[in-house]
Amino acid sequence: MDKPQLLAKANPPTWLKILVIIFIGLGIFFRFAHLGQKIYCCDESWTSVAISGHTVAELKQEVSNHQGTILITTFDKYQHINPDRGVADTVNYLITSDPQHPPLYYVMVRLWAQVFGDSPSGVRSFSAFISLFIFPSVYWLCLELFESPVVGWIAMGLIAVSPLQLFFAQEARQYSLWMVEILVSSAALLRAIRQENKINWVVYALTLTLGLYTHLFTVLVMIAHGIYVVIQQQFRFTKTLLNYLLVSIAAFLMLLPWLIVVIPYISTALELTSGFALKWINNPFELIAIFLIRVTRTFFDLNLTSDIFAFNSLTLEGSLFYSIPALIFSLSLILYLGLFLVKLPSKKTSLLIFLLGGFPSLLLVIYDLISGGIRSIQVRYQLPLYLSLEIIVAYVLAFHISQEKTWQTKISQFIIVGLLIAGLISDVRFFQAGNWWTQSDVQSIKEISQVINQSERPLLVINDSLINLGGILTLSHYLPKIRLLPIADHYLSSIPQNSSHIFFMQTNSSLFHKLEQNKTYSLKKIKILNPPPRGLWEFEKIEQS
Missing domain, CATH: 3.40.50 (Rossmann fold)
Structure with missing residues (x-):
């Protein structure tokens, strides 16, 4: 196998730049098109409650105060900003009513809604806007990982038309912001290791803190980073490892004020998340199969599925006509990528991205297999894995188009175009749909x-x-x-x-x-x-x- 250094020296061909720019333009269009068309799901309704400044206790009081019938419009005030309540009331909602969700996204979207409106399209437009930052973020990470602009360009193209990315770009939740922070924190870590100075470590500490204040599963990302640093430093207690530990501790200390105020309300968080602990899957093989099938939805998705809370066979991930090929494709893709990365002369270029996607994902799967539940097949919890897959696929394709063998180059070019078109077809389907399978309610x-x-x-x-x-x-x-x-x-x-x-x-x-x-x-x-x-x-x- 040719050395990866050849790829690092390669410049992106003009045809690739033009193609990716076109698909990024299309991806941006689909992110902002029809923002109000899809049904505003229950999770998004709770986002509106958060930015209204009201609490669940007030909602329950509204129900108990009425002995007779009421109009459903009575609850409208919980879906719109109350001018008498501010950002502090949004934070209070999260503390008392939704403590498993840190406040960064909700504070930001509250401020955004004050300017752009609190309608479903107005609230969702913040996620669409934040999703644009994923392009420079993934490009930066690819440069830090592989020192290759070619990988960065292909990764931006894949992410631009990924149906999974499009869905989260139009959902009024924190996941677009979290994905940007996953990418930026990983790139900041690599830069801090490569250029040891206080500024780079401070930047990394800041990205971790922002990630923790967006989603608590950032802890899993941090652990994956830590495993990478330990291996990269050859299991020696070096200055780099010490800096990582100090930065991680600093990030946790900055999260501590939030943890202290939400601890009294931890029972509420357990009540809200208890549904994912129930054992809806009939057997572990079914869980793993559904997990693998959903890998394909990162690149191609026609909205073929039923509700995740009614599993009794793989046909509930769509028809067998879809499920079986998707399962075969996922297994083949994972097997090929694993063998490709193992054969690389330099493993350091791929180790971080492998750990970033593999560790959180594997941990959730193992936990579900042991205790039951469906956490591992919740796509929003598997975002580190899906981001890693897109980057690894971009790297493999970039590697092959930089080879001297014409047949490898031609096949890789064909696959790149094929994946972009498959994503675009999925985006058109998303554009036309009134709802998407990921919103189970x-x-x-x-x-x-x-x-x-x-x-x-x-x-x-x-x-x-x-x-x-x-x-x-x-x-x-x-x-x-x-x-x-x-x-x-x-x-x-x-x-x-x-x-x-x-x-x-x-x-x-x-x-x-x-x-x-x-x-x-x-x-x-x-x-x-x-x-x-x-x-x-x-x-x-x-x-x-």
Whole structure:
């Protein structure tokens, strides 16, 4: 195998630059196009609650304060900025209601929404804007890793049209920001090792701190960095290793104020994340297969899937026509990349990117296999892996197009163009879609709103559970006129006489069981493709003859 130094000396060919610039332009267009078209999912609705300055306690109080029916528009104030509440109230929401999410993104998006509006498209536009910084970030990391502009150009092209990147660029959550920070912190580490000085280590410390204040899984990235430094320093306690340890400690110390204030609310965080701890997968082979299939969605995705909370076979990742080729492709890709990297004369160029993607991912898979759960197949938790894959694929392709063998160059050029076109096809599909498979609750919200809109004088019964409240906040964007009946288990609400269709999203209430015994109503379960945990039930009033 030719030495990687040949690649470092190569200049990007003109055709590659022109091609990548065109696809970056298309990628930017798709990031900002149709920002308000897709259903605003439950997670995004909680983002709007955060920037409104209200808390979950206030939401629950809103439900318990009403004995009769209310309009769903009552909850509009929790989806828009309250001028009497500021950034401090957004931070207070996170501390008391959503403590597993650090405040950096939410503070930034609150300030952004004050300027550009708090509509779904206005809030999502911040993620789209932040996603633009991924291009210079991945280019810098490629230069630090491989000293090769060619790799950087190809990586920018792949990321520009990646359907996975496009999805997170249009989601009102912190993941676009986190990806930029993963790339920048990794590049800053390599620069600090290469040029030992205080400024570079301070920059690295700052990137780690920003990452920790964006997503707590940055800890896994830091550990991957630490393993790299230990191996790179040949397991000796050197000045470089000492600097890494000091910087990591400094980053944790800067996070400490946040950890101290959220510790009293840790039980809330456990309640919010408990759904991922449930063992929805039937066996470990199914978990691994789904994990592998989703690797392909980094490059090509036609939105072929069903809800992750209803697994019973691989067909739920789409049809077998899609799942089996995707599984074969993923296995082949991982095997080839592994063999390619092992055969490299200099392993140091690829070790960091291998650890960055492999360590967090493998840790989550092992944890799920031991304790059960679906954390490892949540794409937002696997972003270090997907970024690493895009960079490694870019490196392999750049390596081959720089070789003297014409057939290798031609095949690599063909694959580059093929991957870019595959990504573009996926982006067009995303552009046309009303919802995407990664938002597991969206399809159910869409179908619930359609069913209720078709009903005469509907009434939706709600309670103050977080799942129920999240669904109501999302439905408020699409059912502006529906009436709600808030209930609590300690009292039985009376049903308004003019309600002919009464809907429940959960059955664990006294009112539900009371209506089951009522001969005036007939009960049926609505078939929802991707139901909430307990589906949707309808009591239809029987006309008396």
